[in-house]
Amino acid sequence: MPDPLLHARGLRKSFGDLEAVCGIDLDVAAGEAFGFLGPNGAGKSSTMRMIAAVSPPSAGTLRVLGMDPVAQGPQVRARLGVCPQEDTLDNELNVRDNLVIYARYFGLSRRLARERAEELLDFVNLTDKARSKVDELSGGMKRRLTIARSLVNRPDLLLLDEPTTGLDPQARHLLWDQLFRLKQSGVTLILTTHYMDEAEQLCDRLVVMDAGRIAAEGAPQDLIRQHSxxxxxxxxxxxxxxxxxxxxxxxxxxxxxxxxxxxxxxxxxxxxxxxxxxxxxxxxxxxxxxxxxxxxxxxxxxxxxxxxxxxx
CATH class of the missing domain: 3.30.70.980 (YebC, transcriptional regulation domain)
Incomplete structure (x- = not known):
């Protein structure tokens, strides 16, 4: 795999005596949609936090976008988009301003931030809600706004933690379509999910994690052929x-x-x-x-x- 955007060898994460991630190996190529599956406590979130450069590895090698996320954390985070499991939108701002102000954190000018906000509102079908307060949005709309916010810096790598949890089927399928369009545009996706159909729809490859280790890795259909x-x-x-x-x-x-x-x-x-x-x-x-x-x-x-x- 030439120049993977994510490269990990013997990656470990410990919290005192608890080893949450037990020496895993990963490579994710540019333009790929890669998934983490596993039960609660499998080590998925701990791995994602290390990739996001917000939690240092306890041992092993980790390179994200060709950089060391410990030594070059700000540079890594500047090129990442992160969609957390819980929506962390600003309820005091309207929909458009949630994007504009977040874009300003990345150093975009006011004009460019407004242009980027309009572009993303159109992408996630929220243009008609631009002046609405966050509290007025449905759960699906809030999720789409959170994904739009994670894209303001045009990330090379988008991390999505349970992106469609709690959404109805229509909202889930709309988000799937938008994530597929992102992948087609060249954005690399890494996601965790508890929805097996979501993993089959979105992921080129995935790993099944259990107790901090990788139990299986491959394309969804290959894993079905191998294990069922x-x-x-x-x-x-x-x-x-x-x-x-x-x-x-x-x-x-x-x-x-x-x-x-x-x-x-x-x-x-x-x-x-x-x-x-x-x-x-x-x-x-x-x-x-x-x-x-x-x-x-x-x-x-x-x-x-x-x-x-x-x-x-």
């Missing part, structure tokens, strides 16, 4: 029949399924042909009350690599 099957058949049984039926499903599909997983409410059959797996189960005398065949997804990969136990 082409399809998944979900079999639900009547109340009280699940425990009896689950081992029977595994026995009947031993040769056809790559893997059978028993959950409290259903049995998942991972197979290349989900319909054929269901037919085999029915032919063996099993009688699920409901069946569903779907394509395998990044969520299946995520849960297999990080487990189904809730992490606080």
């Amino acid at each position: 099957s082409r399809e998944v058949a979900e079999l639900r049984f009547a109340l009280g029949e699940q425990e009896v039926a689950a081992p029977l499903v595994a026995r009947a599909l031993e040769e056809r399924a790559a893997r059978v997983e028993t959950l409290p409410d259903r049995v998942l059959v991972y197979a290349d042909d989900g319909e054929a797996a269901v037919e085999t189960a029915l032919a063996a005398g099993l009688r699920p009350v409901a069946t569903l065949v779907r394509r395998s997804s990044l969520e299946d990969v995520f849960l297999r690599l990080t487990g189904r136990t809730l992490v606080d």
Whole structure:
């Protein structure tokens, strides 16, 4: 990979005895959309803070835009755009002034700051809200304004922490379209997300992190091929029949399924042909009350690599 915008080797971050990031290796190329997936406490946010030059690494090598973020923090931050998980907009200002004043922090003249604000309001479809106060905006509008603000300095690298958390489907898809347009214009994106469909839509490559380490890395479809099957058949049984039926499903599909997983409410059959797996189960005398065949997804990969136990 020639001249990656992000280069990390043996990157670690510790907080006392707690090692949040345990020696990870990363390379992100210019123009790429790169994602971090992982449960709470996996080390995603700690990694993003090191990349953003606001938290120094405890050990290892980190280069962002070819610079050392510890020794050259101001120079790195001047070329970054950061969209935090929580909107940190100024409620005392209207929508346009939130952009104009933020642009002034980067040394833009008043005229250029106003021009840049108008350009970004058009980009995120908020021109008609330019004079509105932040409190008058919907959650989706606030998120779009936060992304617009992160672009005032024309960053080479845009960091997005859970960019669509809490948004309705329409707002999420609108943001996806805007982020895709940014990528097409040459902006490099690094994002964290809990939405598997978002990662599949936006990311060229991603890593799945767990307990501070990288559990897997690759393009979304490559990860699905490597860690799951082409399809998944979900079999639900009547109340009280699940425990009896689950081992029977595994026995009947031993040769056809790559893997059978028993959950409290259903049995998942991972197979290349989900319909054929269901037919085999029915032919063996099993009688699920409901069946569903779907394509395998990044969520299946995520849960297999990080487990189904809730992490606080």
